[in-house]
Amino acid sequence: MFPTVTARAATPLTLGTALPGQNFPAALSTNLYxxxxxxxxQNHVRPVQ
Amino acid sequence: MYVQxxxxxxLLPSVNATLAPSSGKFSAGQPLNGPxxxxxxxxxxxxxxxxxxPAMGAYYPLTYPNNFLGAATGYTHDFVVRTLTSAAFSGxxxxxxxxxxxxxxxxxxxxRCQWFLCRRWRYATMPGTLILSATxxxxxxxxxxxxxxxxxxxxxxxxxxxxxGCAMTTANWQRQLRR
Numbered sequence: 001m002f003p004t005v006t007a008r009a010a011t012p013l014t015l016g017t018a019l020p021g022q023n024f025p026a027a028l029s030t031n032l033y034x035x036x037x038x039x040x041x042q043n044h045v046r047p048v049q
Numbered sequence: 050m051y052v053q054x055x056x057x058x059x060l061l062p063s064v065n066a067t068l069a070p071s072s073g074k075f076s077a078g079q080p081l082n083g084p085x086x087x088x089x090x091x092x093x094x095x096x097x098x099x100x101x102x103p104a105m106g107a108y109y110p111l112t113y114p115n116n117f118l119g120a121a122t123g124y125t126h127d128f129v130v131r132t133l134t135s136a137a138f139s140g141x142x143x144x145x146x147x148x149x150x151x152x153x154x155x156x157x158x159x160x161r162c163q164w165f166l167c168r169r170w171r172y173a174t175m176p177g178t179l180i181l182s183a184t185x186x187x188x189x190x191x192x193x194x195x196x197x198x199x200x201x202x203x204x205x206x207x208x209x210x211x212x213x214g215c216a217m218t219t220a221n222w223q224r225q226l227r228r
Binding site: 010016017019020021022023024025026028030032038040 | 050053102103105107108109110112124125132
């Protein structure tokens with residue numbers, strides 16, 4: 001038996017702003033969010049020799 | 050990035066999370082688990098985790114309670130994500146220990162996010178040590194959060210110590226998060 005997958009929209013996050021009142025209302029429930037980073041954090045990678 | 054879970058309901062254990070990159074594939078992402086509660090500098094009892102976002106763009110965190118249960122009440126919480134520009138450590142290998150790296154004191158600055166990349170760390174066969182130190186004239190070090198990300202490893206044991214010889218390991222996750 002394969003798990004059932006249902007598409008759902010992600011809740012958009014505003015960086016730095018708390019989202020109150022989040023909940024897990026039932027067993028196996030999850031919450032999906034989305035946000036965008038404004039820049040890469042791994043530019044100028046310098047591997048250690 | 051810094052993820053914080055606060056105002057947790059009475060039934061809520063630790064919050065686990067996973068982070069997918071812009072592809073939406075969680076298999077290409079990172080864990081964001083909140084392994085234990087601690088008091089942040091704002092005096093709140095919180096759970097938190099950190100991650101390095103390798104590229105600019107969309108990310109998708111997915112949260113769930115680590116007991117996989119839930120209820121109409123008791124599992125509530127607040128959720129916030131913060132991002133900070135980070136800088137790379139200038140790690141240097143010590144001469145007397147092949148897998149021991151030192152982050153120079155001037156590089157480690159409180160209040161900043163910093164990361165260290167080592168492509169030659171043979172964590173599969175030999176333990177590695179990263180030593181952080183700070184000048185005593187600066188702000189005291191507290192609330193250090195560390196994430197170790199080793200994509201090809203199957204098992205990583207991770208411990209923090211705070212004495213000069215790096216011999217005394219902290220006792221639990223909560224204290225590790227507050228170092």
